[in-house]
Amino acid sequence: MARKHILHMLTPLKQMSPFDVNMALDAGFDAVVPYVGVTLGEVTGLVQDAIFSRPPDAGVNTGIFIAGKDVSLALDMFDAAKKAMVPPFEISVFADPAGSFTTAAAMVAKVEKALEKKFSRGLKDARIVVFGATGVVGFCTAVIAAKEGAKVTLAGHDGAERVGKIAAEIASRFQVDVSPADGSTADKKAVLVQASDVVLSAAKAGIQVLSKAELKDAGNLLVAADVNAVPPAGIEGLAVNADSAALEGMNGVGIGALAIGNVKYKTEFGLFQKMIGSKKPVAFDFQDAFSLAREIAK
Structure with missing residues (x-):
């Protein structure tokens, strides 16, 4: 039997x-x-x-x-x-605490794919700002992106102190550097966005992180991605089903929560199946999640 x-x-x-x-x-x-x-x-x-x-x-x-x-x-x-x-x-x-490893893996994988397809570049040296960086998804997203050579900034909605502690923990645990920044006001958020190639919104569901006004002067922005599927969107104007869709009035593209969620679902499901099908015991963390998400993302 x-x-x-x-x-x-x-x-x-x-x-x-x-x-x-x-x-x-x-x-x-x-x-x-x-x-x-x-x-x-x-x-x-x-x-x-x-x-x-x-x-x-x-x-x-x-x-x-x-x-x-x-x-x-x-x-x-x-x-x-x-x-x-x-x-x-x-x-x-x-x-996979709170699904953060597979969600973060899916988000970074989708961004990487968009950069490759739309702009013929990868994550290395990409200037990425993470909003919602004090949460589990934001934390993992920052680590994955930094490990791939991106220049990651953690934006603190309540100032730079808490994200500074997170940056120190990331450096100590994973030996990668990320930078803390004050994102507590509209003007400060706009400055961070203007200096970035990629904007990632990983805040709590139902919280708008960035308005259209804070994005309007982001001439360098290539990709904006949001994991929030509960209205209002984390990034104003970014549809939940956007899948590398053009951002209104901008050169960049947007990735919504459902496009990310589809890859997240397949990644977690796939890792469970790999556990079942393996011929020897395996151990999976966020790095393994990212490896699989990269294969799944289109």
Whole structure:
């Protein structure tokens, strides 16, 4: 009898996201078991319960999913899960807190594709400003883009202090440099946009980050992308279904939340399927998400 594919889903929050549960089951897992309120110190014990309850050759049929809404904590839990393995007892691990890894991967992949198709250039040395940089998607987007050689600026809606701390954490954890900037007023946001090739909006749903007035003088802008599908749009005038559509009155193009979301969905679904289909245990984080999103983005 074939072994069941079992996924243990860990979150430090009081609830597991129904989105991730549905996604994992639709991707082919036979059983999905949520564990809520999980602390970093509890990860090792849970992982070792999972690995020692099945024979070593069942490692490919067992997985751990790391959720939550804190990127740094999720990565610490991801590392703890990998360190908890006792070869030959090993299982697969996939981290995607609040869907941020796959969403950020999809956003950067779509921007990269637009730059290549529309402007015959890539991410390297592209001047990118991230609005909503204190959130999980903004954080991951900045890291992925910076690792690809982009010159990334984090715009702080409440000043430069909080994004400065995030920039320091990114430098310490990932050894890439991003710059903090004050984006607390319309004039300051306009200046940041004017100095950028790419604008990324990753703020909370339903919050307009940039107005048309703040964009109107952005003569260098090549791509604007927004992950917010809840009205109002994060970038005024950018339709949710825009897919490298021309920006009104500008030379650049826009990418809306649904175009990004389509790649995000396929990326998370695809990584779950890779966990199920792999012949050996795998470990997936935002870098793996970006690699797959690049293959999917058109």
